[in-house]
Amino acid sequence: MIHRIGRSLRIVGATMLLTLNSLVHVAPLMTVALVKALLRVEPVRRICDRWLMALVASWIDVNSWMMDHLTHLQVSVEGLPDAMPNGRFLMLCNHQSWVDIPVLQKVFNRRLPMLRFFLKSQLIWVPILGLAWWALDFPFMKRYTREQIARRPELAGRDIEATRKACRKYRDIPVVIGAFVEGTRFMSEKHAAQNSPYKHLLKPRAGGTAFVLDAMGEVLDGIIDVTLVYPHGRGELFDLFADRIPEVRVNVRVLPVPPEFKGRDYHTDQAFRRDFQNWLNELWTEKDATIQRLLERAAH
Incomplete structure (x- = not known):
């Protein structure tokens, strides 16, 4: 009983601290984003971008401190690259839990450029965070069912154009574009x-990743392949702050962008589509073996 009360208090306290941290950082972030939007002068925009990145890094620092001091979570990382704060990368990752995102932020904060994900359009309505994601130029994507696309075939091209539009913004700034390639949690x-x-x-799922390569392949400095494993069981954010997730193992590889994929159009080039799918499937086979190895190592 006492243990259950203590766990509940831990969850409530962590939720309050997360909310407070977000409020403290989002208010100045929105102010800077507004200045950037109104004053379309390049020197001002560059200064605003630096302030925005500093605010995000600070927000992640506080969240990571909470993970370190309010839980017993152990984050073990192998293959962590040297700091590359000015590069442009595509990150490919398996998806286990919503805990994946704060873990990735903790591992790569101030080491790589800010990590941006393609988000469902509904997430813009998330209190506080939705505004922050919008201010930071996170791309919001609408998902259409097969039935909707069958009725209106033009919908099939909207996500492609949204991807290209977002990537045009990212060609000129340091960025890590994150992709949970499975499209959903395992x-x-x-x-x-x-x-x-x-x-x-x-x-x-090959399509979204291929469209990013199509739009940014010429300027990408590499592909960051990340594998996440929860050897003693995974959970969601409330499980994290209830201290029910003891460990996560992270494997990182930095891979070159295959030169034969640059300048190709996944939508119209059937040969490229086949070659890319084969490459991604092979990468996933290697990732599956990495997960098995990390699980076996944890068992010993």
């Missing part, structure tokens, strides 16, 4: 429904 029932050929992964 769950046993989804794994079974897909009849996935991988033991620990869902099938990768």
